[in-house]
Amino acid sequence: MKKRAIAILCTIVLAGGLLAGCGQPKETQKPAQTDRETTGSETKDEVVVTMPTTSEPQSGFDPAYGWGAGEHVHEPLIQSTLTVTTQDLEIDKDLAADYSVSEDGLTWTVKIRDDVKFTDGEPLTAQDVAFTYNNCKEKSSVNDFTMLDEAVAVDDTTVEFHMTEPYSIWPYTMAVVGIVPEHAYDENYGQNPIGSGRYIMKQWDKGQQVIFEANPDYYGEEPKIKKVTVLFMEEDAALAAAMAGEVDVAHTAASYSDQAINGYDLFRVDTVDNRGFNLPTVEPQEKDGITYGNAFTSDVNVRRAINIGIDRGEMIENVLNGYGTAAYSVCDKMPWYNEEYEVAYDPEEAKRILDEAGWKEGEDGIREKDGVRAEFTLMFASDDSVRQALAEDTANQLKEIGIEVTTEGVGWDVAYDRAQSEPLMWGWGAHTPMELYNIYHTLSDSGIGLAEYSPYGNETVNRYMDEALKASSLEESYDLWKKAQWDGTTGITQQGDIPWIWLCNVDHLYFVRDGLQIAEQKIHPHGHGWSLVNNVDQWTWE
Numbered sequence: 001m002k003k004r005a006i007a008i009l010c011t012i013v014l015a016g017g018l019l020a021g022c023g024q025p026k027e028t029q030k031p032a033q034t035d036r037e038t039t040g041s042e043t044k045d046e047v048v049v050t051m052p053t054t055s056e057p058q059s060g061f062d063p064a065y066g067w068g069a070g071e072h073v074h075e076p077l078i079q080s081t082l083t084v085t086t087q088d089l090e091i092d093k094d095l096a097a098d099y100s101v102s103e104d105g106l107t108w109t110v111k112i113r114d115d116v117k118f119t120d121g122e123p124l125t126a127q128d129v130a131f132t133y134n135n136c137k138e139k140s141s142v143n144d145f146t147m148l149d150e151a152v153a154v155d156d157t158t159v160e161f162h163m164t165e166p167y168s169i170w171p172y173t174m175a176v177v178g179i180v181p182e183h184a185y186d187e188n189y190g191q192n193p194i195g196s197g198r199y200i201m202k203q204w205d206k207g208q209q210v211i212f213e214a215n216p217d218y219y220g221e222e223p224k225i226k227k228v229t230v231l232f233m234e235e236d237a238a239l240a241a242a243m244a245g246e247v248d249v250a251h252t253a254a255s256y257s258d259q260a261i262n263g264y265d266l267f268r269v270d271t272v273d274n275r276g277f278n279l280p281t282v283e284p285q286e287k288d289g290i291t292y293g294n295a296f297t298s299d300v301n302v303r304r305a306i307n308i309g310i311d312r313g314e315m316i317e318n319v320l321n322g323y324g325t326a327a328y329s330v331c332d333k334m335p336w337y338n339e340e341y342e343v344a345y346d347p348e349e350a351k352r353i354l355d356e357a358g359w360k361e362g363e364d365g366i367r368e369k370d371g372v373r374a375e376f377t378l379m380f381a382s383d384d385s386v387r388q389a390l391a392e393d394t395a396n397q398l399k400e401i402g403i404e405v406t407t408e409g410v411g412w413d414v415a416y417d418r419a420q421s422e423p424l425m426w427g428w429g430a431h432t433p434m435e436l437y438n439i440y441h442t443l444s445d446s447g448i449g450l451a452e453y454s455p456y457g458n459e460t461v462n463r464y465m466d467e468a469l470k471a472s473s474l475e476e477s478y479d480l481w482k483k484a485q486w487d488g489t490t491g492i493t494q495q496g497d498i499p500w501i502w503l504c505n506v507d508h509l510y511f512v513r514d515g516l517q518i519a520e521q522k523i524h525p526h527g528h529g530w531s532l533v534n535n536v537d538q539w540t541w542e
Contacts, residue, residue, distance in 0.1 A: 044541035046228070046229070047248045048248050049230050049248065049249040050247050051231070052232070052234070052251060054529070057190070061193040061201060063076065063079065063132065063140075065139075065190060075530075078199060079178025079179050079195035080178065081175055082094060083174040083175045088335070091474065095113055099171070099174075101472075107161065108170055110161070110174070112126055112159065117196060118184070118194050125156045126158055128182050129159045129179055132180050132182075133145070133151035133161065134150065137150075147165060166470040168470065168471040168472070169432060169468075180193070196215075198537045199212035199214060199215055200213050211228070228533065235256065238250040238252060252266075252509045253509065254323045254324070255385070257321045264513055266512075268508070270333070271524040273505060273527070274502055274526070275387060275425060277391075279303045279499055280420065281497060282450070283295060292448055294421050301359075303497075303498040304350075306350070307494055308345060308350050309350035312503055319390055320507070327502035328342050329502055330436060330502065336482060341502075350401045365402060374402055375406070378407050378408070378425065379391075379407075379418060381409070381411075387425040387427070431525050440499070454500070458497055460490050460491075464487070517540045518539055519535045
């Protein structure tokens with residue numbers, strides 16, 4: 001590891017002289033033209049992959065603290081899950097041989113396989129499943145298990161989940177919670193995890209790397225890749241590592257996408273990793289020292305004008321070098337997405353809406369109405385250059401329709417409170433409809449009757465989402481989630497309340513060594529890390 005680190009540092013210094021040409025994105029990799037270098041992985045059943053330093057789980061590889069059950073969750077490699085999501089984000093079975101839900105939606109019954117063992121040789125039983133979920137309910141710091149009352153092992157192969165309320169999308173939760181062994185679980189589990197999944201964690205050098213090896217007793221299809229080494233590093237170091245031939249896959253960003261590296265091609269993955277900003281929908285009010293609402297953005301006409309007054313295509317080209325897709329919602333491309341969200345860029349119509357609503361241009365070109373100036377501050381995370389660039393582009397574009405936007409970098413310690421009255425550039429996107437609920441549904445205990453991340457409330461939208469959670473099937477719930485977005489009369493789209501403005505879905509980009517075939521990827525959620533290796537067991541070398 002020390003030799004690799006020294007090589008990477010030296011290469012960073014030499015980077016400027018080694019880059020040339022323009023890399024082109026590819027959906028499938030070309031076969032290697034020559035023998036592989038002796039750097040990177042050493043054999044054709046190993047890979048070395050980089051991930052952002054933020055991908056390293058600080059609390060270890062424990063479902064209760066983020067590994068496989070974190071914010072914007074990703075499937076674990078070490079543990080097995082009851083279900084899995086398919087390429088089209090529907091639900092399939094993994095440990096579960098079958099599952100069903102009671103008519104009242106309050107009891108999920110899951111039959112599990114009887115041929116699965118943990119890597120210490122002990123059988124995996126329903127008791128381990130029940131223990132895992134009860135432990136997550138008690139301790140999880142990254143996921144919401146309030147809908148679960150208790151998990152109960154009925155016998156060795158049957159577990160029941162007793163719910164506090166109907167929760168039709170429970171199969172999506174079952175797809176990301178890795179099962180841990182009750183007999184081998186303690187406060188140190190995350191540092192030395194035992195699972196029954198495709199891989200075993202063999203070594204973890206904190207702050208540097210983690211090494212996985214294929215589980216020889218895995219009950220599913222034998223992994224094609226036998227060893228996976230993940231190096232945690234920033235984007236510039238990952239680029240240098242690829243230039244030095246030290247890695248097989250290096251994560252990168254749009255700002256590096258025009259570079260070319262001998263022996264590597266640029267690989268892009270579609271995502272629902274979206275960027276957008278909230279627009280407070282109520283007039284300003286104070287509670288507990290926090291201001292909720294904004295006098296300018298509380299006008300729905302303002303929000304509608306902003307939504308069609310932004311050229312998303314220009315933004316994607318100028319900020320993301322073309323590596324992104326237009327976003328209109330927090331759930332573009334998902335099975336529960338309502339296409340009524342989509343709008344065309346129309347600055348003249350945006351101006352007409354503002355004019356008709358009484359927002360008239362002043363001598364400086366900025367609009368005003370009843371003494372309120374058409375302006376707001378758009379915040380962004382101070383350590384995120386992409387969000388900053390999107391904020392600056394938004395400001396430039398909105399000035400053309402008479403709205404003045406001041407951008408400001410802030411820390412997350414103040415961002416959440418300030419977003420209750422001032423727009424903030426966010427990143428969202430997940431493989432579950434709960435993303436909609438978390439953003440738009442009124443919090444019952446908020447004290448102000450509004451949603452959590454930005455002041456908004458619509459009883460009809462709430463009702464559709466509540467009904468979606470109580471639906472008798474996932475398919476039935478999808479239609480209700482769509483109606484929560486727009487039912488022909490009300491909702492959160494352009495025709496409705498439009499409380500958030502969504503800009504783009506950011507492509508996930510990687511430099512991939514020639515000859516390595518990355519298996520077909522599902523749409524990636526928010527977070528540039530573990531999603532890529534969810535199916536690393538299916539990758540191959542040519």
